[in-house]
Amino acid sequence: MHLPQIGPSGSVQKFDGLCVLPLNIVNEKIYVFLWFWFIFLSVLSGISLIYRCCVIVGPKMRLYLLRAKCRIASSDQVETIANKCEVGDWFVLYQLGKNIDPLIFKEVMSDLAKKLEGKETV
CATH class of the missing domain: 1.20.5 (Single alpha-helices involved in coiled-coils or other helix-helix interfaces)
Incomplete structure (x- = not known):
């Protein structure tokens, strides 16, 4: 053409x-x-x-991911936190675990587990 x-x-x-x-x-x-x-x-x-x-x-999936993020914390404490927290709370903890030192995160997890179990008052 x-x-x-x-x-x-x-x-x-x-x-x-x-x-x-x-x-x-x-x-x-x-x-x-x-x-x-x-x-x-x-x-x-x-x-x-x-x-x-x-x-x-799946709450079991959240528990597994939280355990993987905080390996040095007690598994009983992590399980207590995962069972008593909602998805949004879990997400904030997971992001916190990504962004702070593992030793500090272990302390945060142990304090939070004590408060959720009722062994420590606010």
Whole structure:
């Protein structure tokens, strides 16, 4: 297909529609890569969503994750805290365990367990 256009010198220039095919090949490769990338991201997002649902629904999962975060604390104390805390409380403790020193987190967990058991008054 020939598309007549006027060039800078005033003469008629003929452009062929086939000259854009190499650019289409590059675009095709980019779109194939993006398609596989989006599939990969969708799978990862699905796995993350399933993980979050398991954490929200399963108290045993929260107990396991809290034990893994605070290995030096007594498992009885961690179990007491996990059984008496809601999901939001667990999430704050989990984030706290990620961001402070493990020895300080152990002390926080032991103090919290004592207060939840009622052995220590506020």
